Amino acid sequence: MSEDRKFYVYSKDGCGFCDRLTQFMDKNEITYEKFNLGADFTSEQFVSKFGTGKTFPQVTVNFEQIGGMKDTVKYLVENKYVK
Numbered sequence: 001m002s003e004d005r006k007f008y009v010y011s012k013d014g015c016g017f018c019d020r021l022t023q024f025m026d027k028n029e030i031t032y033e034k035f036n037l038g039a040d041f042t043s044e045q046f047v048s049k050f051g052t053g054k055t056f057p058q059v060t061v062n063f064e065q066i067g068g069m070k071d072t073v074k075y076l077v078e079n080k081y082v083k
Helices: 015-025 044-051 067-076
Strands: 007-011 030-037 058-061 064-067
Touching: 007 015, 007 044, 015 030, 015 067, 044 058, 058 067, 064 067
Parallel strands: 007 030
Antiparallel strands: 007 058, 058 064
């Protein structure tokens, strides 16, 4: 596992998938920085960064887009961040 990877979670309040993903990452001791809609970015910035029709959460690692909750869990398992 590479410790130099920086995960960024783009989230919004009341998002069950966002909460489940960050709980999963916490449980597996994966370091991430979380940004919240309205506090850290606007809807327009979210669409500009991820595209129209993207759902919450969206995750990037080292500024490369991974995707939503399912894509992120798959990435973490395939890259041996979790067992």
